[in-house]
Amino acid sequence: MHWIYIGVYHGMVVRSGMARSEAVERIAQLLDSSDAETTNTSMRLPRALRDAAALAVQELGAAASTTTLTSAALRGVLEAILMQAVLDEHYAQHPRARPSLGELAVAAAELDGHPLASRPELLHQSAAEIVRTHPDADADDVLLWAEARATTPA
């Protein structure tokens, strides 16, 4: 019985892992595809969201069409999901490649050209502090926290 359990568990993990890798590969291929053919979709959008998108296109010039606006937004999110999945897979294979929250905060500050980019020690310290009360904090949370610390008189 115990053996069966282990076998089933192992099978599920392996099968699940392979499916994930294949999905990542396929998503990447689809995002890279130059196929511009459109399709009618049965995807249901909240009416208010659809109307807001139409107004943004017509009155604010947000995009050439609501289709363009929706596609661009969806592409951005899918790219982000794909990148995170690829990074997570890489970290699983190479645990030492995973940046710490402090390192991510430094990177965020550098990408923003933020003045705190020149104070990495403060960002690392802020990262260590913030995770004590907010374990899911991200790099931007650390930046805000560090900014508050830097402007608060001692």
Next chain:
Amino acid sequence: MSALVLLDNEAVQSLGDPAHPKHRQVLSHIAVVAQRKRLAVQVSLAVPTAVRVEAGWDRTDPQWAFANHLRITDEPLNESQANTAAGVRRHSGVSVADAHLGAVIQASTSSKVTVLTSDPEDVRAVAGSRIVNIVPI
């Protein structure tokens, strides 16, 4: 407002080798870009093709599969950019790859251009009058 993040030769090389001393540092920037994209911030990653050549990044080589999946697009050396790059190289004496990097910086329509580089001086030299956020690695 859109942002473009460009990679130089060493940034690319570090991506291709998990044992590279700057691998984790460059990944931290890629991870932040992924996080920002998730929040619908318009930010993209790109590499000038001449930089890719210099770094040895062959997209058909399985060794580069990881980098291939990070949504880093190619900035090709087209006719217009080749002309700009030739001028940059003549004036600055930089490598062909850096000259191409300069041409991409100068031609970019993004409101903000950032370069991950191990050679900030060269990036300053090739950027021309364009304001560029230089991130030393």
